[in-house]
Amino acid sequence: MCGIVAYIGHRQAYPVIVKGLKRLEYRGYDSAGIALVNHGLKLYKKKGKVANLEESTLGQDLEGHIGIGHTRWATHGEPSDRNAHPHRSANGKLAMIHNGIIENYASLKQELIKKGYQFHSDTDTEVLLYFIEDIQKNNSSTLEEALRIALKRVVGAYVIVLIDEDNPDTLIAARKGSPLVIGIGKGEHFLASDASPIIEYTKEVVYVNDYEIAIIKADELILKNLGNERQTPFIQKLDLELAAIEKGGYDHFMLKEIFEQPHTIYDCLRGRLDAAQGTITMSGIQNNMELIKNANRILIIACGTSWHAGLVAEYVIEELCRIPVEVEYASEFRYRNPIIHKGDMIIAISQSGETADTLVAIERAKEQGAVILGIVNVVGSSISRISHAGAYTHAGPEIGVASTKAFTAQLTVLTMVALMIAKERNTISHDRYIHLLNELNEVPEKVKHALENADHIKAVALKYKDVSDALFLGRGYNFPIALEGALKLKEISYIHAEGYPAAEMKHGPIALVDESLPVVFVATKDTYHQKIISNIQEIKARKGKVIAVITEGDETITEMADDVLPIPEADELIAPIISTIPLQLLSYYIGVARGFDVDKPRNLAKSVTVE
Template sequence: MCGIVAYLGNKPAFPILINGLKRLEYRGYDSAGVALLEDGNLTIYKKQGKVQQLENLTNGHTFDSTVGIGHTRWATHGEPSDRNAHPHFSSNRRLAIIHNGIIENYGALKTELQEEGYTFESDTDTEVFITFIEDIQKTLGVSLEEAVRVALTKVVGAYAIVIMSQDDPGKLIAARKGSPLVIGLGKGEYYVASDATPIIEFTNEVVYLNDEEIAIITREGFEIVNTKDIPQKPYIHTLDLKLEAIEKGGYEHFMLKEIFEQPRSIADCMRGRINAAEGRLMLGGIRNYSSALTNAQRIVIIACGTSWHAGLVAEYLFEDICRIPIEVEYASEFRYRNPVIREGDIVIAISQSGETADTLAAIELAKSKGAIVFGVVNTVGSSISRATHEGAYLHAGPEIGVASTKAFTAQLTVLTMIALSVAQQKGTISDV
């Protein structure tokens, strides 16, 4: 689970990047690095191991750069090592990139670039990606943002990227497809991150990039276009997230904290949704399609990982009290086969982050076949919450530990409330 953090503004970038990388350590990683502009030159510092080792590497340096990018890497292409760590230079060392995701056709691109005379220092698809962008910029004589846009129409795979240029020091280019990326809005300054945890102490106003969108960010503002060069209107979200929620709060580690937060997160899931005096459940997020859900001939649940296990529990629950046949599908398999989905079928997609790439792809497949898709997600404004027809948020608070704890019990709570609501409307149970 790689992590991204970037900054462009009027403050020294290095402390912001290091602090952000530390907040992303919970994801797990094998190396960390930053790229900065020093005296007009693009410089990269990276090190295998912990962020502390990166700090040790940079001890004694005074960094005045007000623009920079940082990354924690979990190895995909190439072994964990200093040379495979992010950021990566382009061949001419005038561009630097950080990248989450996998470029599936990097091998063919690398062969083409090698035939043109380019050489590579790492084993990564990311270095191929940034060199490909350099080649497009040089061949077509276009701006960096146009070279990025053209490159993104040629690559196959998933990506969340941030790029900086020695020749354009007041600009960051960010883009995503299948991997989350958020832009934090400050006063004359901007932050980019793979999730909100590295930037919440600086701003609570963010823009979530959608798939195949590109953000061109300067100190004067930002604009968003898609890969077809069509301008997109950004939607600014106000985060309901407090700094103390992403800190350990006296616990030895985050997982222990989140285990003990489960009673509160379950109560938050139910708050405002249960009228105990009248024996009623009020789930506003599924109101518009409640009759379709109640009259469903079958329900397909799609999810990955821990969310899939929540779906397995929900299968027993729905079939027992709602008397509706349930199929639970692993999203990564569902998207690559030819599933039988009919017009009006009900699909429930479960995800903590709301950004799970396989689940997003499965949702789009189900929608293309005419299904009505409900989302059960934790992160407000996430891609899955926007892609589904309706749904219910967990309100479990940020999940900092990689091993899901409170999000799992919150998922079961919300799914139970949905099942009880359906059963009550169907008359298969008398009251809640």
């Protein structure tokens, strides 16, 4: 959510920043802006897309080798030109961009109003900027010193970047709770919310830590903590190619990412799973196995699609490892008073590794003695750094806001983790263990085969594109996949959809069934197959339309359903990774048929770094 780009160096800053903001459009936003310093401070901002900003700057003075840019997702104040970032200080000399939320902004604002400051926006960002300016003015301090003092009073999350027309050779940035990466070039530096705006210029980056301030010149990077102590920047090499963040001939990033899944799941397994040798190698798990395998309880903490991955993991871990598992919404977990025992294991799942609710939840659990295991996609992210152990999903950049390949990669990693624990605990037979390794090893090819039905799924989607509601049902391992299918349809097509365990249908949702309601069953062959056939019959008896994800060759459900979406046969524990594929495609094609921007659904942000 929100996007930050800044530049200082020998290039013209404006084109670098605008291109970077376009790279960050996937994060979700409602306005954009840019500030440049060149014989004074120039500021341009506009409600709407980056293209609107570009149009508004035609004919303007855009010269300058230092600048900051921002895409805003509204929190305080409606989307508008005046609430867009950057904001300008009262004296007109400073400009600032900000991701996050300042929780005590109201009290700070009252203090500043009493001092005579007049505000021109509804944002907490402008309050923080004026607060920094006021400290600088009244303490005759440098901007760096004023920022340090201000941040000791601030409550909340932030990444901020400041420029000062009186110091046109310096950017100042700070971070707490939101991501910030600095790219290091030859005589130039790039700042961004993630690596996507940086990759075409340099692969050397520094991930800024919480409570650090960065003082950046074209040829110098200084990191300090809030105690004014110098920190040594840890320079990392980006394992990312420019092609990974481009569409590559697909109409949308979402479609590209759906079709990348045979490759991304293979990358997730590569170097880890050796079916021939009967081994799984994940050093982050192995090095902490004594703590993990002896956990009395596992708590899985996540949000959104990652929460659905956690629900699948609950079934898998309890089945294979015989350890009790609870799955929690991070946003609820962080605000109640959960019972955490020393030695409990927390599995935190997050695509970005920056999800604010999940981050705060695991920080509190860690303080109470829990072992934290992070499952994230983004290398160097906050959750990966705070965790005791973990595993990267290796799904690569996911630009589409609605998660697809990150979800299947999460399921793959979680299944491998469960198998490793089960083997160590001797809760799985050798034959079952080898069977599941072979089943997991075959998933990339089976997903590839499932994707071959895309044209058929598109035809089914066109039949149902104008419905107003949909119901998704599944049992056992497939119940969370039904939830995920419903979420995808909501996100992409704005059709109201709900997911339920199929047996719960009779406890309320069946009242919705009529001839206009499509009911999507995740009905692959498993332990519950006969039961779900009965549920389908109940829907058909009430004239509901049935769409069923089935195992290839299932003639029984084929004869009953209005439409079937077949997938290759797989063990019921592994099948959810494959059965989600047709639901992703169904949602995608319905969203496109309804004329919506499926890569950037309204009101949604990719990385939710505020609560």
